[in-house]
Amino acid sequence: MSARPLRVVGHPVPRVDAIEKVTGRARYVTDLTLPGMAHAKVLRSPYAHARVRRVDVTRARARPGVFAALAGADLTWCDPYYGPAYRDRPVLAIGVARYEGEPVAAVAAVDEATAEEALELIDVDYEPLAPVMTLEEALAEDAPLVHAGQPPAGHFADLSTLRPRPGTNICHQFQFARGDAAAALGGADVVVEDAYRFPPVQHVALEPHAAVAAWDETGALTLWASTQNPYSVRVELAKMFDVPLARIRVVVPHLGGGFGSKTYAKLEPLAATLARAAARPVRLAASVPEAFQTVRRCASRVAVRAGFRRDGTLVAVACDADYDVGAYADIGPRVVQKGTYTATGPYRVPHVRLEARAVYTNTTPGGAFRGFGVPQLAWALESLFDVAADRLDRDPVDLRRQNFLAHGEEFAPGDTPIDGKLEESLSRAAEAIGWTRAPAADRGRGVAAMLKASVAPSVSEAIVRLHADGSVTVLASAVEMGQGTRTVLTQIAAEVLSVPLARVTVVQPDTAVTPYDQTTSSSRSTAMTGRAVQVAAEDVRDQLLAIAAQNLGVAARELALADGAVVAPARRLTYPEALALKFGMSGGELIGRGVIAPGRTAAPLGGSTPFWEMAVGAAEVSVDEETGAVRVERYVSVADVGRAINPLLLEGQDEGGVVQGLGHTLLEEMLYADGHLLNGTLLVYRVPRADDTPSELECHFVENADGSGPFGAKGAGEGSLIPVSPAVANALARLTGVRLRDLPLTPERVWRALRARSPRA
Amino acid sequence: MTIRLVVNGRPRDLEVAPHALLLDVLRDTLDLKGAKRSCDTQVCGACTVLVDGLAVSACTYLAVEADGRSVLTVEGLADGESLHPLQRAFVEAGAVQCGFCTSGMLLTAKAMLAENRTPTRDDVLHYLRGSLCRCTGYRKIVDAVLAAAETAR
Numbered sequence: 001m002s003a004r005p006l007r008v009v010g011h012p013v014p015r016v017d018a019i020e021k022v023t024g025r026a027r028y029v030t031d032l033t034l035p036g037m038a039h040a041k042v043l044r045s046p047y048a049h050a051r052v053r054r055v056d057v058t059r060a061r062a063r064p065g066v067f068a069a070l071a072g073a074d075l076t077w078c079d080p081y082y083g084p085a086y087r088d089r090p091v092l093a094i095g096v097a098r099y100e101g102e103p104v105a106a107v108a109a110v111d112e113a114t115a116e117e118a119l120e121l122i123d124v125d126y127e128p129l130a131p132v133m134t135l136e137e138a139l140a141e142d143a144p145l146v147h148a149g150q151p152p153a154g155h156f157a158d159l160s161t162l163r164p165r166p167g168t169n170i171c172h173q174f175q176f177a178r179g180d181a182a183a184a185l186g187g188a189d190v191v192v193e194d195a196y197r198f199p200p201v202q203h204v205a206l207e208p209h210a211a212v213a214a215w216d217e218t219g220a221l222t223l224w225a226s227t228q229n230p231y232s233v234r235v236e237l238a239k240m241f242d243v244p245l246a247r248i249r250v251v252v253p254h255l256g257g258g259f260g261s262k263t264y265a266k267l268e269p270l271a272a273t274l275a276r277a278a279a280r281p282v283r284l285a286a287s288v289p290e291a292f293q294t295v296r297r298c299a300s301r302v303a304v305r306a307g308f309r310r311d312g313t314l315v316a317v318a319c320d321a322d323y324d325v326g327a328y329a330d331i332g333p334r335v336v337q338k339g340t341y342t343a344t345g346p347y348r349v350p351h352v353r354l355e356a357r358a359v360y361t362n363t364t365p366g367g368a369f370r371g372f373g374v375p376q377l378a379w380a381l382e383s384l385f386d387v388a389a390d391r392l393d394r395d396p397v398d399l400r401r402q403n404f405l406a407h408g409e410e411f412a413p414g415d416t417p418i419d420g421k422l423e424e425s426l427s428r429a430a431e432a433i434g435w436t437r438a439p440a441a442d443r444g445r446g447v448a449a450m451l452k453a454s455v456a457p458s459v460s461e462a463i464v465r466l467h468a469d470g471s472v473t474v475l476a477s478a479v480e481m482g483q484g485t486r487t488v489l490t491q492i493a494a495e496v497l498s499v500p501l502a503r504v505t506v507v508q509p510d511t512a513v514t515p516y517d518q519t520t521s522s523s524r525s526t527a528m529t530g531r532a533v534q535v536a537a538e539d540v541r542d543q544l545l546a547i548a549a550q551n552l553g554v555a556a557r558e559l560a561l562a563d564g565a566v567v568a569p570a571r572r573l574t575y576p577e578a579l580a581l582k583f584g585m586s587g588g589e590l591i592g593r594g595v596i597a598p599g600r601t602a603a604p605l606g607g608s609t610p611f612w613e614m615a616v617g618a619a620e621v622s623v624d625e626e627t628g629a630v631r632v633e634r635y636v637s638v639a640d641v642g643r644a645i646n647p648l649l650l651e652g653q654d655e656g657g658v659v660q661g662l663g664h665t666l667l668e669e670m671l672y673a674d675g676h677l678l679n680g681t682l683l684v685y686r687v688p689r690a691d692d693t694p695s696e697l698e699c700h701f702v703e704n705a706d707g708s709g710p711f712g713a714k715g716a717g718e719g720s721l722i723p724v725s726p727a728v729a730n731a732l733a734r735l736t737g738v739r740l741r742d743l744p745l746t747p748e749r750v751w752r753a754l755r756a757r758s759p760r761a
Numbered sequence: 762m763t764i765r766l767v768v769n770g771r772p773r774d775l776e777v778a779p780h781a782l783l784l785d786v787l788r789d790t791l792d793l794k795g796a797k798r799s800c801d802t803q804v805c806g807a808c809t810v811l812v813d814g815l816a817v818s819a820c821t822y823l824a825v826e827a828d829g830r831s832v833l834t835v836e837g838l839a840d841g842e843s844l845h846p847l848q849r850a851f852v853e854a855g856a857v858q859c860g861f862c863t864s865g866m867l868l869t870a871k872a873m874l875a876e877n878r879t880p881t882r883d884d885v886l887h888y889l890r891g892s893l894c895r896c897t898g899y900r901k902i903v904d905a906v907l908a909a910a911e912t913a914r
């Protein structure tokens with residue numbers, strides 16, 4: 001890397017799409033209209049579990065203004081199943097409805113009102129079946145089965161070995177062991193153990209899922225979709241309709257938030273199916289309640305034991321985690337293995353036994369949600385760490401510091417060595433919260449740390465084009481969902497090619513145009529897609545240097561790019577001049593290519609993480625002893641990001657992550673009773689509001705340029721959310737002596753725990 | 762029925778159904794897509810527009826109620842190419858992420874500043890209770906509103 005100071009990378013430049021967003025010009029899927037477009041509505045199961053004996057859509061079909069009305073049994077002309085782990089999910093229920101809200105029939109009509117009216121003309125004969133709504137019910141002896149048969153493996157190579165346990169509701173199991181945890185726990189001086197629960201929560205992206213599908217006269221399909229994974233969606237549709245990948249085009253306009261809810265196919269299969277049946281473009285836009293019936297976070301119960309030596313050395317961790325993945329696998333099996341893999345957090349643990357199960361229940365399918373399984377286990381381990389500190393009579397900050405994995409140390413055989421400095425994050429967090437100074441009498445402080453692997457192996461490709469006027473187009477398929485990836489990619493290309501930001505255009509993801517990118521998730525876009533863009537831009541740079549070297553008669557190594565020109569010691573050649581020399585006319589362009597594809601390794605999950613996401617959180621809380629209401633007064637987040645490509649956007653990411661974490665810590669839980677979701681609307685499901693936020697919220701970054709991404713960057717954006725709940729609960733425990741094990745920390749739970757508290761000695 | 766209203770400074774005569782919602786009329790009839798539909802139940806504020814200067818949830822406001830009134834949407838906030846101070850503050854403070862809440866936030870903030878030219882941080886936090894943002898954690902939005910209030914002084 002050249003020692004040249006960075007011009008735009010590392011600077012807090014405003015986002016490139018800010019103007020279109022503040023003027024209302026930014027376009028989201030539901031803002032699009034196609035000629036002749038029909039509007040779709042979905043009839044959903046009122047039962048958590050029911051046999052669907054008959055669906056009669058004839059009256060709906062006959063209604064004027066209706067172009068198509070479909071039930072599961074009609075889908076004989078395509079493969080009606082999809083799913084990234086197992087293809088276990090039918091586009092419309094076939095024979096069985098497995099959760100309340102599962103699509104059973106759908107209509108495409110001239111407008112939404114007509115479609116809605118047509119739904120009322122559909123007759124469904126249900127035979128209600130006994131549902132399993134909780135982990136306990138699903139794992140009970142002789143529990144009703146959510147899935148009777150085995151689904152075929154999905155399209156993920158590394159998940160094709162997944163197998164459900166026949167005759168049970170267990171959809172996937174994951175084990176990891178190192179050393180001899182049982183023996184080490186037996187020999188440990190101090191053993192602590194407890195069980196922790198994490199609730200089902202919904203992403204509540206402000207924009208619910210939406211898709212517009214259109215088949216053209218040649219049989220090719222185009223979808224405009226609010227998806228974080230256009231390329232995964234393309235694979236699902238290609239399989240369903242038996243169409244070559246090249247004939248499916250997925251275009252992604254702006255997303256109104258994602259947070260994992262828009263990973264993998266969601267509404268796209270149904271939209272495409274209806275469009276085919278209606279023989280015209282179809283728009284399918286979910287409502288907020290329907291988003292609650294589409295995906296949620298996998299709830300969990302986690303039993304964890306940790307053994308320490310008297311001197312505070314952590315020697316062993318044993319963990320049994322059950323995740324409720326709901327009625328269909330979605331990406332749940334991978335959430336389970338990924339979350340469990342780092343159950344031991346950022347600590348050195350010689351003896352480990354981890355076991356996890358993904359369990360089907362008759363509830364909304366669980367899938368990816370910011371943190372991807374890690375928040376559930378960090379809640380358990382980081383809470384237990386403070387219990388251990390208490391037992392060992394140690395300061396929780398010191399005990400963590402003593403056991404942190406060091407920079408360069410192995411996490412697991414074959415995986416990437418630790419690439420950051422946890423102790424630096426911890427020290428900064430402790431200092432910012434004032435750890436060594438006593439808090440006010442009515443305040444308590446707590447800390448927590450996290451470690452998370454990114455998806456591996458994964459692939460990102462990018463193309464950078466330099467045009468005859470010196471402007472630049474970046475083709476990449478990282479989805480802009482608010483996190484700022486379009487800005488970050490712009491900065492990277494502008495930096496390498498030494499042009500102003502305004503000269504760079506990043507094209508919206510479009511599988512017919514922008515090259516392959518596996519997914520916009522797992523905090524990977526800056527590190528992986530960003531690196532691909534950097535390599536592609538460097539490819540263009542090298543071509544420019546070669547042109548200049550030849551024409552100026554100077555060795556390429558004596559040339560550099562500056563201000564839109566190749567500069568030699570005594571001369572400069574602007575990009576338009578260089579291109580004119582190369583092509584002999586004012587046309588033609590330079591095309592650079594970047595491919596980041598590290599491939600499979602011997603690491604336990606099949607690929608080595610491209611970076612470790614690491615962060616520390618510190619909370620200062622107060623509690624109203626009368627009502628049990630917990631208030632987070634101050635919060636500090638420190639993330640080890642290698643390099644902040646854009647500190648302004650990064651800070652925004654982490655502030656948002658902390659507040660989203662406060663949601664599942666204090667407020668949020670999808671509540672079920674008698675087989676029904678009780679609070680699947682924003683009227684009753686409370687997400688954090690402006691006045692729920694801490695009075696002081698600071699997000700800091702450790703930047704040692706030690707990441708594998710562009711300019712030493714690592715991924716970020718999930719790390720800030722993960723320590724929130726244990727940091728808050730640890731603070732509450734230190735303030736009140738009360739230890740809560742179930743999230744969210746509602747006033748009622750806290751009040752009861754305070755009442756039950758044995759008088760402190 | 763026919764209603765006569767002013768939208769972003771421009772008089773409009775529109776034929777609307779009695780049950781038509783202002784949000785649909787703005788988005789579909791007038792092609793003003795800046796106001797967004799999210800909760801559809803007057804909770805989130807994504808659909809907020811100003812009617813005679815007051816912030817209303819267009820998702821639950823009948824178009825006929827706007828008869829004879831003046832409606833401002835996010836598209837009418839800038840003066841030509843020159844951004845409104847709130848828009849500029851949102852850009853500079855990093856108060857925009859996905860942007861889905863942004864138009865509602867801007868108009869809510871405008872209504873607030875019309876009522877209270879010198880808000881405190883707490884005033885802003887309180888006023889924005891009816892405007893949800895799932896991306897930003899609100900801090901930069903509040904910063905932006907305070908900065909805009911400062912510039913206006």
Ligand code: FES
Pocket residue numbers: 797798799800801802803804805806807808809818819820821
């Ligand atoms: S969409 Fe109108 S308030 Fe949410």
Ligand code: FES
Pocket residue numbers: 206256257482856857858859860861862863893894895896897
């Ligand atoms: S910026 Fe995404 S909801 Fe506010």
